[in-house]
Amino acid sequence: MRTGVWLMGVRGSVATTSIVGALALRAGLTGPTGCVTELPELRGPALPAFTDLVVGGHDVAATPLTKRAEALAAAGVLPGRLVDALTDELAGVEEALRPAPVGGTQAERAAAVVHDLTDFRRRHGLDRVVVVNVSATEPAAVPHPAHLDPTALRDALAGPEEVLPASSLYAYAAFTAGCPYVDFTPSTGARLPALAALAAERGLPYAGNDGKTGETLVKSVLAPMFAMRHLAVRSWSGVNLLGGGDGATLAEPAANAAKVSSKQRVLAETLGYVPQGGTRIEHVEELGDFKTAWDLVTFAGFLGTGMRMEFTWHGCDSALAAPLVLDLARLTAAAHAAGRRGPLAELAFFFKDPLDARSHGLAEQWVTLRDFVAELHFGSADDQAR
Amino acid sequence: MRTGVWLMGVRGSVATTSIVGALALRAGLTGPTGCVTELPELRGPALPAFTDLVVGGHDVAATPLTKRAEALAAAGVLPGRLVDALTDELAGVEEALRPAPVGGTQAERAAAVVHDLTDFRRRHGLDRVVVVNVSATEPAAVPHPAHLDPTALRDALAGPEEVLPASSLYAYAAFTAGCPYVDFTPSTGARLPALAALAAERGLPYAGNDGKTGETLVKSVLAPMFAMRHLAVRSWSGVNLLGGGDGATLAEPAANAAKVSSKQRVLAETLGYVPQGGTRIEHVEELGDFKTAWDLVTFAGFLGTGMRMEFTWHGCDSALAAPLVLDLARLTAAAHAAGRRGPLAELAFFFKDPLDARSHGLAEQWVTLRDFVAELHFGSADDQAR
Amino acid sequence: MRTGVWLMGVRGSVATTSIVGALALRAGLTGPTGCVTELPELRGPALPAFTDLVVGGHDVAATPLTKRAEALAAAGVLPGRLVDALTDELAGVEEALRPAPVGGTQAERAAAVVHDLTDFRRRHGLDRVVVVNVSATEPAAVPHPAHLDPTALRDALAGPEEVLPASSLYAYAAFTAGCPYVDFTPSTGARLPALAALAAERGLPYAGNDGKTGETLVKSVLAPMFAMRHLAVRSWSGVNLLGGGDGATLAEPAANAAKVSSKQRVLAETLGYVPQGGTRIEHVEELGDFKTAWDLVTFAGFLGTGMRMEFTWHGCDSALAAPLVLDLARLTAAAHAAGRRGPLAELAFFFKDPLDARSHGLAEQWVTLRDFVAELHFGSADDQAR
Amino acid sequence: MRTGVWLMGVRGSVATTSIVGALALRAGLTGPTGCVTELPELRGPALPAFTDLVVGGHDVAATPLTKRAEALAAAGVLPGRLVDALTDELAGVEEALRPAPVGGTQAERAAAVVHDLTDFRRRHGLDRVVVVNVSATEPAAVPHPAHLDPTALRDALAGPEEVLPASSLYAYAAFTAGCPYVDFTPSTGARLPALAALAAERGLPYAGNDGKTGETLVKSVLAPMFAMRHLAVRSWSGVNLLGGGDGATLAEPAANAAKVSSKQRVLAETLGYVPQGGTRIEHVEELGDFKTAWDLVTFAGFLGTGMRMEFTWHGCDSALAAPLVLDLARLTAAAHAAGRRGPLAELAFFFKDPLDARSHGLAEQWVTLRDFVAELHFGSADDQAR
Ligand SMILES: NC(=O)c1ccc[n+]([C@@H]2O[C@H](COP(=O)([O-])OP(=O)(O)OC[C@H]3O[C@@H](n4cnc5c(N)ncnc54)[C@H](O)[C@@H]3O)[C@@H](O)[C@H]2O)c1
Ligand SMILES: NC(=O)c1ccc[n+]([C@@H]2O[C@H](COP(=O)([O-])OP(=O)(O)OC[C@H]3O[C@@H](n4cnc5c(N)ncnc54)[C@H](O)[C@@H]3O)[C@@H](O)[C@H]2O)c1
Ligand SMILES: NC(=O)c1ccc[n+]([C@@H]2O[C@H](COP(=O)([O-])OP(=O)(O)OC[C@H]3O[C@@H](n4cnc5c(N)ncnc54)[C@H](O)[C@@H]3O)[C@@H](O)[C@H]2O)c1
Ligand SMILES: NC(=O)c1ccc[n+]([C@@H]2O[C@H](COP(=O)([O-])OP(=O)(O)OC[C@H]3O[C@@H](n4cnc5c(N)ncnc54)[C@H](O)[C@@H]3O)[C@@H](O)[C@H]2O)c1
Ligand code: NA
Numbered sequence A, B, C, D: 001m002r003t004g005v006w007l008m009g010v011r012g013s014v015a016t017t018s019i020v021g022a023l024a025l026r027a028g029l030t031g032p033t034g035c036v037t038e039l040p041e042l043r044g045p046a047l048p049a050f051t052d053l054v055v056g057g058h059d060v061a062a063t064p065l066t067k068r069a070e071a072l073a074a075a076g077v078l079p080g081r082l083v084d085a086l087t088d089e090l091a092g093v094e095e096a097l098r099p100a101p102v103g104g105t106q107a108e109r110a111a112a113v114v115h116d117l118t119d120f121r122r123r124h125g126l127d128r129v130v131v132v133n134v135s136a137t138e139p140a141a142v143p144h145p146a147h148l149d150p151t152a153l154r155d156a157l158a159g160p161e162e163v164l165p166a167s168s169l170y171a172y173a174a175f176t177a178g179c180p181y182v183d184f185t186p187s188t189g190a191r192l193p194a195l196a197a198l199a200a201e202r203g204l205p206y207a208g209n210d211g212k213t214g215e216t217l218v219k220s221v222l223a224p225m226f227a228m229r230h231l232a233v234r235s236w237s238g239v240n241l242l243g244g245g246d247g248a249t250l251a252e253p254a255a256n257a258a259k260v261s262s263k264q265r266v267l268a269e270t271l272g273y274v275p276q277g278g279t280r281i282e283h284v285e286e287l288g289d290f291k292t293a294w295d296l297v298t299f300a301g302f303l304g305t306g307m308r309m310e311f312t313w314h315g316c317d318s319a320l321a322a323p324l325v326l327d328l329a330r331l332t333a334a335a336h337a338a339g340r341r342g343p344l345a346e347l348a349f350f351f352k353d354p355l356d357a358r359s360h361g362l363a364e365q366w367v368t369l370r371d372f373v374a375e376l377h378f379g380s381a382d383d384q385a386r
């Protein structure tokens, strides 16, 4: 099952780390640490092998991939020896990259993306191409009547107005080209009624939003712990200090707001109430790709006794995100092959703000994921009975 | 269903907090924060109501309960106003307390305990009495051939030798008196073949060991998080600083060793390998009943990138333990009423070192517990089908 | 030397804690922990004894002092038994409190304050009255031409305009009444040329600004440590989570800005450069008077190797501030008695944003303070030589 | 002033980092971050320039210096590019290294060291050679009567007994060869009456013990902060997690004890009392040269209110130690040139367990150091007056 992975924002930190990692896995130069789909509970025949993945993508920037990879190596995100060993392979990927279309109407830009996707699929003889958005976080989208209906949307895109944010235009183009779509960012992406209808029409699955890699990951196990123990969380305050490209983007108040609200949902959903306190994101350039998050939780136990917990998470965001990008591409490809369409709620495990999620607790999300993957590999219990 | 709760170590911090809490709940003076059995998912008809609980117990110390309660209030473990409001009720419980038997052979001491239990059950017209061990942690037991067989044990106890540690003698007496037994401590308790055989013979359930209230509770959600994300934990080091009676006991190397080994199992069991590092318990008298635990976790992600997490837990041990003691008494009573016998593996959720546990991950233990309690309330799926 | 201490904001947390503490010290019910002037290095004849202090003050609120003290006891700031033991004494202080004047021109309000101060001094037969501002933090003052000159100021105050922020009006009234003035807050207070001139004219000393009690205190020893070791601090980021009245005030952006800038000066001053990162103050009501500050410092050592330090400070702000209020009143009274006038740069040890400070490092400030106090007690080296 | 720096333990992490750093500074490839003697307050004519330093040393191990340097680069302690750029210079130093003498009597081994030192001085035309001990920490020395007197010592060394630990034998050899001696380790070194007498006899200065680089450095500013604020420290507990060669050595109980006692003195000395709690050192191999120390301080403020502070220090020990080794060599050389003899108490700033220290507070030690260095540069106030 030859599978294309088309990354929007392909020259960014997450994308570059994903690409180096995919190449290194293919070449047997590294192990699958961090790849959820390589756990014994999830491994199996339905997923495309790493050797079956072909990577391409769009970016508004033009920095050569190798240069980005070297910068990440210098920053300690990647081992430098991998970049050296994969020079040729990186040059090969570089050829598959295309500039993100600019200028013209949004319809024209969408058509250019569709063309690039189709060309990529054909040229590499791919069974399918999964589009994954890992481009910079956008401000929250401005509502527009054309967001509600595919026909109205098609018409509006042909006009001079900027109807869709870039992430949604990419989802539109992906669906139009017959490609499943994954949104790893907090941007709007496929989350508009018109796009949901389009995906349904074309029989395409999609997944999102906002990869869960650090503080929210920890929250998604700690908040259920407090809930299961019937402890009353009184306040939960957090601060995220990060540099890097993503840090700079998130320092913009609008992008920050999108991200922060995506980070807080897990508390309300798993506790059943909203404790005091909030989450902050601060840009500190010198921290680079290594993010430090600090959270303070105050809670009351039996007879009202006050207690507290704090944690510091010091993670490399791109190294945490990259294997999940590969996981999501493999899983979404398999879901597509199995005929799944619409939002993949079963992939909630991977996201801060999961589509249609039944639970925000990581352990429940894991059980859902495991069962979903088992079905992809071996068919449903019903299928097996037959 | 009038249910006796007989506490071994009834004048200790955990016991006193449990008693004040049970009385306060009965009197409607407090809410059920921290009581797992009062969560919507677990509440139901099979569990004895708080108003159906009657408390008694043994202790080697003689400090009046009220005095212990006042000391705990001064230390911030309990609200002082509760102790004031419950003076009469506490005096009532005081009457039900008995000195732990000393002197004579172990058989004679066991008989004295059996007598006290039987007397308590009869005097208060109780349907059953659950014995819960919350006495001081013992050193690991010295192996003895009589531990293997009930008949040999009975004979050996009649001799002059100290065959059993106190916790196991209490389990023996409980079973002999027809009482289920719960061990909240890391001591040996019912974990001897001879006692397992005795419980089976008498058709009695039992549960343990070592209530999971702080650092290990957190580990039981964080370690599965790392495992589910396929992150490689390289080291996990912890230190527990605590004062109080339990802190003083655990400063003894032998008791310390028992506790520490009980605290480390969760890592090996949930990760599938043993990371570097260890756990320390240090007695710092001035910290009193508030324990501070600090853990450092270093881990590797994709392509070997090193990352780290640390957390500080500042909890009041007795306030965390007391509601669980009440939960365990209610659940074990209901299991007994439902005819369950032998080790209650379904109560693993509550313990650091659970009997016959299938999982050490908190979320899986929760699912097991929830299903178990649903069965107690409404019968098994099979029963319901009938 | 009978000394009056007149507190602006006398019903606030800091003031109430100062009052209970002063009464408790006078009555011998507590020790001088936290009182810098009771250290062996500073104790001596020039300072008024605790038994010589008489407290009064203004507030815009009318909550009885005893009620505030009880609330602070319930919150764990004060021992409840002290409040009980000092009921009569607190009632005595209550009689000396006056409502902060409202309405009329600022000149009229200033006159009312002058009247209250003069009356207090006369009625209690005091040698002097030190006015200490511990009222709520104000937004930064709006510049006004009359701030530059005492005569212009006097004229402007008589008009309908609000020329001065409350803190500066209090400084004006204090100086007019012949009283030294201490500003424990980040508000403008005496920091206007017109007020400096007035103090000089009347021969009065004054001190400020913004008591140094928590995160900044720690910074004032850690930043010099990095400097003395020639380590390059790359970023220093902090967050302060606090509830209480002060927390609510500081949640207002304008007051927050005043406080934050006062907190950051220490880095620039002791390091000689400004590292990346900033400080945040967040209001989390449930934390009450206990503040949690968390700071992350990243730094480079030899050959550029990156390292990091983080600290969590969990302090009770009012308990940290109150003894310093008493220290400042005693020291300023002694300075006045010794004929000192103008800004007391030697008291920089106590402040986040010290007037005319030569150093922001705590240790150097300590040496300056010690020498200053020695001179108050025993005269200058010159005096002694004579 | 051509100055030799002879390192005992020259192939260890600290030594290798010092050597690479010295070469890089000489070659202008790096800046003096971390070098205290390069601060504006200390710089001056009396200190040998980096270009005047020549390095040699002994080690029991034979691993080539370049190999050690490469390992340190791989571990992130050193920039790899420096090692590459300095290949030739490192080879040059390699030639000046000698195996630590083994076998024979201690007198014979001492003579071999003396020979190597003399040869080094002569061959490189050095004005003087400072011997710095950076070899592995030893267990506490066993007392011996010959430790009290130089003559007895000389006799005993000629016998078959192991009279001195290696560090003291090195001090003995250094003094015999007319070299000043610095002990950067917690080992015994020059701290024996017989060696003090020998140094006095030969007119040689010496300094030590145990470089202050991490947790103790922080303690040496935080403990005075609590003292200056009259806050009562109730407990101070710490844990040090470290890998590397030093970590492995310190995992030995005897070496651990030597180090821990050296780490705790600062509290007793600066607070005037010993708070509860202790310090632990744990070996966690995977942490390598980066050490994580965590400390919890509980303290009482005004009216007994309890508060707490915790800090985490994540430092690279060798990167912190290496510039201090260079500082100490330069300072001790200048002191020797100025005719100083005996213990250099003025260098207390650099040590956990300083010889003859008047103060353990870092700020006071800084003032002492600054004045001492000013005197070295410009002569004493008396000299200047003359
Ligand atoms: N790293 C994580 O842990 C993590 C977790 C969750 C979500 N995310 C999200 O992933 C995204 C990527 O993060 P990153 O660290 O790689 O950021 P980055 O800034 O390094 O990379 C973003 C890339 O997107 C490109 N880009 C910007 N606008 C574009 C457009 N309209 N079309 C195509 N390309 C565009 C940029 O040129 C850049 O190369 C962000 O939205 C981030 O919020 C990251
Ligand atoms: N508090 C927690 O979070 C927690 C968690 C897990 C386990 N535990 C365990 O619970 C137990 C009780 O803890 P605590 O804090 O109440 O300790 P504690 O020291 O306050 O109380 C122990 C009581 O046991 C009594 N005792 C000692 N030996 C006895 C004997 N042979 N027979 C009867 N009574 C005896 C003592 O007199 C004392 O009153 C300990 O074993 C502890 O390890 C506590
Ligand atoms: N607690 C600390 O550690 C600390 C440290 C530095 C500075 N401070 C400053 O001390 C001040 C007091 O802090 P707090 O915690 O007691 O606050 P608080 O809110 O408890 O008390 C402030 C009091 O000032 C009164 N007030 C407000 N405006 C007034 C006015 N115009 N005239 C007279 N009274 C007025 C209020 O009614 C209230 O009683 C704040 O400005 C705070 O920033 C406190
Ligand atoms: N790194 C720091 O921050 C720091 C701070 C204070 C003290 N120290 C002390 O510095 C010393 C060196 O630390 P390190 O990290 O370089 O350790 P390391 O283990 O890397 O190096 C020690 C070296 O000493 C050599 N050695 C052992 N015994 C010897 C002997 N008898 N003669 C000659 N050489 C011998 C070893 O072969 C090794 O090369 C230790 O004693 C340590 O406690 C280090
Ligand atoms: Na912390």
Ligand code: NA
Pocket (backbone or CB within 6 Å): A311, A312, B310, B312, C310, C312, D311, D312
């Ligand atoms: Na921390």
